[in-house]
Amino acid sequence: MLLSMTGYGRSEVAGQGLTVTVDIQALNSRYLDLNIRLPRVLQKFEPEARQLTREALTRGKIAIMVSYQDDSRSGSAPLLNEALLKQYQRLFKQMSAALSLNEEARLSDYLSVHDLITSAESDPSSDLQVLLFEALKDALDKVTRMRREEGDNLAADMGSRLKQVAEEITELEAKAGEIRASEFQRYHDRIQELIDGVQLDENRVLQEVATLAEKRDIAEECTRLRSHLQLFNELMDGDFSNGKKLGFLLQEMGREINTIGSKSNQVSINHAVVGIKAELEKVREQVQNIL
16 A cells, blocks of 8 residues: 555534634655644644644655634623622712712612623633644545545556566566677687687686676566566555555666676666666656655
């Protein structure tokens, strides 16, 4: 299973007259680069939001934008502060007695008192906390689903390219034996030309020829190349996405194919090497987007 590093998720959760919206955008990055923008009333929940995001998205450049709307206070019923009302009632009576007035306080006098009538407002942060993490979890799930879908597409593309690479390796392996025999004969003939008329130990000549021919042999590189390719396919089909390990295997495959190219002077081999390099380069570009 492969996961792409790119993804997007949006979630909107409402309750108690409150609405929280979370937008998450994930892009390529070698490490986890996390940026969260929260409204002031929600900033105290940033540590928990960061921890939750780290657990869900272990790598990539992650941008999270959180916004909220509060409709809970519109149309709130007014409340009478009865304790304050009684305090002012006693104060008005004291003032009338002190001034020797026979007057009772009127309703308009009480209505002019500040904070005597208030709205039924409460701190929404506790409700917002619940909505925030519900929306965040949902948005993170959507990002993960999108990453998985993108990863499946990348795996299909890389699989088709690696299948072509495997076919090229099979051809190289088939040609390796022919090349070994032809190189052996070529070196043997060349040495015979150079020592024309000189008597040498034939076994010694054959030993030197075999050593020279061995330096042109590509069988070991083909074996290692196929081994790296097999491990690459196993990682793509595994339970965890590991783009860094896939990148390392591509580097090793690149080294092996470069060695094959440097050893061979056969046109058909060089053409196969060029084809394999082209496919591996396209796979490398895709792996850079793998988590």
